Amino acid sequence: MLELFDGPVPVEETLARWYKEEATSNYGAFIPFVGTIRDEDGISGLSFDIYTPILNSWFEAWQSKAKESGAVLKMAHSRGDVPLHTSSYIAAVFSPKRRVALEMIEEFVEDFKASAPIWKYDLKDGKRIYAAERSTKIKGSGLLKVKK
Amino acid sequence: MLELFDGPVPVEETLARWYKEEATSNYGAFIPFVGTIRDEDGISGLSFDIYTPILNSWFEAWQSKAKESGAVLKMAHSRGDVPLHTSSYIAAVFSPKRRVALEMIEEFVEDFKASAPIWKYDLKDGKRIYAAERSTKIKGSGLLKVKK
Amino acid sequence: MVTIEFLGPIQKEKISLQASSLNDVAVYLSADEELKGWLESCAVAVNDTMVTDLNTALKSGDRVSLLPPVCGG
């Protein structure tokens, strides 16, 4: 399940809901990763653009991979502006055993950072500035650059 | 902070409370690990004994280690009986950045399993049976065995 | 005609053009001063599927998307 929110992700409510949803699914381990906007570099918040069709297929590919290990993934992400000290992101894995869950949450979050079609902007001095330096080229980038 | 509960850990409430406690501490990453009792081997639940003085010092040593990385740890655990599909354990790390949090939650949970003075029992057919096969000798075990 | 769309921070309206492969698209876009820099940093999708082969054939109605460097979370 992939959930998008306009503005901050309601963390307490979302964690509680996910926990309840899987309460009797017989998963022994549940690991959510919650990402919160830090006060740094004078920003007043972050803002996000998301390209949903590719995000969905990226997520579905991960969900299939998780299923092979008997696990299930959930994810929530913000669209638009997210103020300081609120959260823009939760990724979670449920699995029967802890090793699968510990390994999968790490791989899932890292691949999310490297591949998910989401663009981040700093909100600063009333402007929305693309976070170019913190962004990662998706694998295969540069395809359209004509070799001289 | 280390919290012990008689019976199941109230997961939704505990996660919400921890999240709120650190809401303005400027941690960018929050990763809780929630352990839930699986229905397996015909058990009706698990039961736990805890030796608090050594658990506290084990936890305090970890908290100091976390502090060196700018992180903070929280933990909740059950004492006594915990029925199927309820939770006996939450370990959580808050840290400024995700890499520290991802690495620390894994190390913390694994060391917890290997070192924390907690004993597990299966609740089965009205009996409380020590889970000897799933238990791990603490480092340095066998000290008192007299060599022949 | 195929459509080229620019995602995220690339401030550019979509373009329609004749192209029988991604290579045609590359040649066309490389003449666009606005896209300098973006071409080497962008990944490419055709009809919302990521592609990595410049010889990928295109047919009329296909949609090519340029995805700049990402940073979710």
Next chain:
Amino acid sequence: MVTIEFLGPIQKEKISLQASSLNDVAVYLSADEELKGWLESCAVAVNDTMVTDLNTALKSGDRVSLLPPVCGG
């Protein structure tokens, strides 16, 4: 006198005995049939601090704890 206490699943009341080191405790306990098996699987704490040296000195009032294999979570 030092006190020996048995934690978790070891069903045994605490014992008091004269001992000037952990080695004395080891010798004493090894004669106890009930503890067969536990001695090789248990870790040891003195006054709630884990110890790994059999020469650890003991003084009157010290508390030695035996910790069987653990399984939290």
